[in-house]
Amino acid sequence: MSTFLQLNTIFISIIIEALPFVLIGVFISGLIQMFVTEQMIAKIVPKNRVLAVLYGTVIGALFPACECGIIPIVHRLLKKGVPLHAAIPFMLTGPIINPIVLFSTFIAFGNSWQMVWYRGGLAFIIAFVIGLILSFQYKDTQLLDGDEHDHIHEHAKTLWQKFVGTLNHAVEEFFSVGKYLIIGAFIAASMQIFVKTSLLIELGQTKATSSLVMMALAFILSLCSEADAFIAASFRGTFSTSSLVAFLLIGPMVDIKNLLMMLQTFKKKFIVVLILYIIIFVFISSMLV
Numbered sequence: 126m127s128t129f130l131q132l133n134t135i136f137i138s139i140i141i142e143a144l145p146f147v148l149i150g151v152f153i154s155g156l157i158q159m160f161v162t163e164q165m166i167a168k169i170v171p172k173n174r175v176l177a178v179l180y181g182t183v184i185g186a187l188f189p190a191c192e193c194g195i196i197p198i199v200h201r202l203l204k205k206g207v208p209l210h211a212a213i214p215f216m217l218t219g220p221i222i223n224p225i226v227l228f229s230t231f232i233a234f235g236n237s238w239q240m241v242w243y244r245g246g247l248a249f250i251i252a253f254v255i256g257l258i259l260s261f262q263y264k265d266t267q268l269l270d271g272d273e274h275d276h277i278h279e280h281a282k283t284l285w286q287k288f289v290g291t292l293n294h295a296v297e298e299f300f301s302v303g304k305y306l307i308i309g310a311f312i313a314a315s316m317q318i319f320v321k322t323s324l325l326i327e328l329g330q331t332k333a334t335s336s337l338v339m340m341a342l343a344f345i346l347s348l349c350s351e352a353d354a355f356i357a358a359s360f361r362g363t364f365s366t367s368s369l370v371a372f373l374l375i376g377p378m379v380d381i382k383n384l385l386m387m388l389q390t391f392k393k394k395f396i397v398v399l400i401l402y403i404i405i406f407v408f409i410s411s412m413l414v
Contacts, residue, residue: 128318136314142349143193143306143382150194151298154201155291159282161205170211178256181211182249185218191349192220192376192383193306197298200390203266210260213399217252220350220377221245230373233354240354243366243414244373251374251406258402267395302386309382313347320345326363335368336411340404343376350377371411378403 171177199216203209220226222245234240282290329335339360348356353376357369364372379387379400387396 132314132318135317136310139310139313139347139349140307142352143191143310146191146194146349146351147299147302147306148194148295150191150197151295151302152291153194154197154298155293155295157198157201157205158294159287159291170207174210174260175257177208177211178214178253178260181207181214181256182218182252185215185220185252186222186224191351192378192380193302193349193386195219196383196386196390197302200268203268208260209263209266210256212266213259214252214256217255217378217403218248221248221374226350226354226377229351230354233358235358240366240369240373243370244354247370247410247414248374248378251378251403251410254406255399255402259399262398263395267392269390269392301389305385305389306382309347309380309385312381313345316345329364329368332365332367333408333412335364336371336408339364339368339372340375340407340411343372344380346376347380347382348376353377367411367414370414371407374410375403375407378407 169180171180195216198219199212202215203212227241227245230244231238231241329338343353346353346356354373357372360369360372384396384400387399391399
């Protein structure tokens with residue numbers, strides 16, 4: 126009975142933690158659907174490959190969305206014509222370099238800027254490099270439905286119609302994303318209950334293995350990026366700084382929750398390639414700390 130209560134508590138806490146940011150994400154997605162036209166996007170995103178990747182990487186700082194809430198936004202941007210190599214860096218940095226997450230990291234590590242710089246700086250570099258690679262590797266959006274662009278001309282509607290449309294779209298997106306959030310939260314809660322911390326410590330004896338263990342832990346725990354720094358800080362006496370950096374980098378980029386959401390958005394082969402890039406570059410970055 127106590128195990129069930131623990132599982133229930135962790136499951137509900139993950140849902141409550143993620144829900145506000147999912148709501149923000151689907152609402153922003155609705156706003157993009159109703160108010161942003163392909164012409165606007167074409168003007169904003171640079172035509173130059175490198176500048177487009179840089180733009181996508183930097184713009185994440187302006188969106189206080191976690192890794193669950195950002196995928197609906199990215200999906201909508203891709204449908205509006207944003208190139209993949211600009212959208213993916215935004216998806217990777219948005220949950221990390223936005224002011225809310227960086228501030229929570231600063232507080233969690235005792236008002237220290239070191240982890241903030243490691244986290245924000247390395248996330249920026251990783252997202253930029255991955256974006257550049259993708260710009261040469263893929264020419265289409267890699268969306269699961271194969272619809273390259275959304276050609277609905279929403280700008281012809283009145284302001285009230287657009288507002289109602291935003292709410293309708295947000296509700297549809299919420300129920301679409303919500304079921305994956307619930308499944309992911311249940312898996313994450315189950316793993317937290319049944320995987321022992323002592324086992325993780327035993328596995329993470331060297332710098333390399335400790336980083337890999339903490340990366341796996343971040344994936345399993347599926348914490349929202351606004352709260353994961355406090356969990357990472359609790360491991361300071363057990364794991365090295367490099368492994369904590371790995372934990373803080375990979376969790377917001379890929380975990381159980383957002384993997385399930387990616388599976389309903391992107392082609393499976395692309396997801397495998399993207400996750401492989403994330404793992405490689407996060408691991409290399411943590412080794413340099």
